[in-house]
Amino acid sequence: MMKQLLTPDYIFESSWEVCNKVGGIYTVLSTRAKTLQNTFPDRIFFIGPDFWSGKENPLFVEDSKLLQAWREHAIKKDDLKVRVGRWNIPGKPIAILVDFTPFYKDKNEIYTQAWIDFQVDSLHAYGDYDEASMFSYAAGKVVESFYRYNLTMSDKVIYQAHEWMTGLGALYLQKHVPEIATIFTTHATTIGRSIAGNNKPLYDYLFAYNGDQMSRELNVESKHSIEKQTAHHVDCFTTVSDITNNECKELLDKEADVVLMNGFEDDFVPKGEEFEKKRKYARALLLNLANKLLGTHLGDDTLIVGTSGRYEFKNKGINVYLEALNRLTRKKSLNREVVAFVNVPGWVGDAREDLKQRLESNDDYNTPLECPFITHWLHNMSHDQVLDMLKYLNMSNSPESKVKVIFVPCYLDGNDGILNETYYDLIIGADLSVYPSYYEPWGYTPLESVAFKVPAITTDLAGFGLWVNSLKGHPGTLEDGVKVIHRTDYNYSEVADVIRDTITEFAKLPESEVQIIRKNAADIAEKALWKHFIRYYYEAYDVALRNAKERCKSYKQK
Structure with a gap:
């Protein structure tokens, strides 16, 4: 018989990325919000940092009537600087933004108490630790205030905290409002990311690493400490993939209670005729850009390949992608022209005026522009990893070469000065995408790609790749729509060869087979919609509520 799951009456989620678009967690929260808002209408509250006081935040629509009585109480009686409104995303959930700066004056006392209560070591904090911790603490105080003002012991309440940046608030509530069930989600361990980012082998030696010792060696002691202590003390500890769960076991000494895989909504994917129209437009735009930059006459038969994401050169596999493209230039059996894009935001300066002028004219050009690899000037042209590697590989983008590489080093928000279209309006024009990640807890980029019927190459070191397997x-x-390459600490060269061979193979396929692969890719994306993955959250709510109940019982007995 199926166990009856306990269901919360109210859910609070706090994250640095609520109404603040900086990374993949924004995608997790903003796409899932509609599903939860439908199930718990206006009983799910997202809490984020308020950087925007006095400035326009397009992601937040303030509403002074919403939760008015509590908000006035929180400001006057609890000394909290909060603004209430709606997050401007599908579902329009309630968002509470808190100004955490008033807590800086109490920072030392807050850290001392966290050490006394939970052995959280803040002694070695630096960088963004204070800012994140003060926000986290403030978020905890906001939920405490709301709970005391509006709710009672009979209400089942969940507080879900995302990443180490919100751990302090979860621990604060654990102590001060023990009736609230706490969930902590780590999307990537601080130590795992640091080991990978410092060119140390992560996977073969994972069993031998000691998280505490490595945190000292890599100078991330305080972040590791809050992450580890929160994982051990909350009612339900979660992560986003089996591969990250392995890290949690070894580096945090704690296995996740539930794995919450990252779903998404496909409401941004056009349908039917609109899809075909947008794809045609995007292809024409990308090919025109290539021809104007390179002085070439590439036609619609050109294979458009791309990678994208954060500029983590090794972790995201940008290095192995470029290596594969270089090897592709020497592949005699390649029967089509290839334009490969690197859509990764760098330290971008200005859009190239010379390129702009060419794009604005209807003329054909037979000569490339100076530095025919890049669409925008960078502040660090002589020290950029993509440009450095292209130079090292002696890539030329010459007319004779069948493979051309173009680096678009800016956020594709529709206002970059060159392409002036959003990322989703451009990805639809690609034929194949490549995300050969070395460190990737989940991997939204290949998932978004297949949602647009663009087959993807990824690895089994990405949570998404493992899930596809x-x-x-x-x-x-490739026939499945997602090619998952086996990747280890040491098989970089083999991975480059497999990418090279897969692109070559794909380039030869007849259109009828390509259409089948595109449909298979879209089928995989459909299986990752939130309507399929949300059940893992309901499991986590059940675990947290049951454990909180036990915890409160034992408190009372004491």
Whole structure:
């Protein structure tokens, strides 16, 4: 018989990325919000940092009537600087933004208490630790205030905290409002990311690493400490993939209670005729850009390949992507022209005026522009990893080469000065995408790609790649729509060869087979919609509520 899951009456979620678009967690929260808002209408509250006081935040629509009585109480009686409104995303959930700066004056006392109560070591804090911790503490105080003013012991309440940045608030509530059930989600361990980012082998030696010792060696002691202590003390500890769960076991000495895989909504993907129209437009735009930059006459038969994401050169596999493209230039059996894009925001300066002028004219050009690899000037042209590697590989983008590489080093928000279209309006024009990650807890970029029927190449070191393997019952193939390459600490060269060979193979396929692969890619994306993955959250709510109940019982007995 199925166990009856306990369901919360109210849910609070805090994250640095609520109404603040900085990374992948924004995508997790903002796409899932509609599903939860439908199930818990206006009983889910997202709490984020308020950087925007007095400035326009397009993601937050303030509403002075919403929760008015509590908000006035929180400001006057609890000394909290909060603004209430709606997050401007599908579902329009309630968002509470808190100004955490007033807590800086009490920072030392807050850290001392966290050490006394939970052995959180803040002694070695630096960088963004104070800012994140003061926000986290403020978020905890906001939920405490709301709970005391509006709710009672009979209400089942969940507080879900995302990443180390919100751990302090979860621990504060654990102590001060023990009736609230706490969930902590780590999307990537601080130590795992640091080991990978410092060019140390992560996977072969994972069993041998000691998280506490490595945190000292890599100078991330305080972040590791709050992450580890929160994981051990909350009612339900979660992470986003099996691969990150392995890290949690080894580096935090704590296995996740539930794995919350990252779903998404496909409401940004056009349908039917609109899809075809947008794809045609995006292809024409990308090819025109290539021709004007390179002085070429590439036609619609050109294979458009791309990678994108954060500028983590090794972790995201940008290095192995460029290596594969270089090897592709020497592949005699490649039968089509290839334009490969690197859509990764760098330290971008100005849009190139010379390129702009060419794009504005209807003339054909037979000569490339100076530095025909890049669409925008960078502040660090002579020390950029992508440009450095292209130079090292002696890539030329010459007319004779079948493979051309173009680096678009800016956020594709529709206002970059060159392409002036959003990322989603451009990705639809690609034929194939490549995300050969070395460190990738989940991997939204390949998931978004296949949602637009663009087949993707990824690795089994990405949570998404592992999930595709489990879905298919075998390592994902090109025919499946997602090619999943086996990647280890040491097989960089083999991975580059597999990417090279997969692009070559794809370039030869007849259109009828390409259409089947595109449909298979979209089918995989459909299986990752939130309507399928939300059940893992309901499991986590149940675990947290049951454990909180036990915890409160034992408090009373004491």
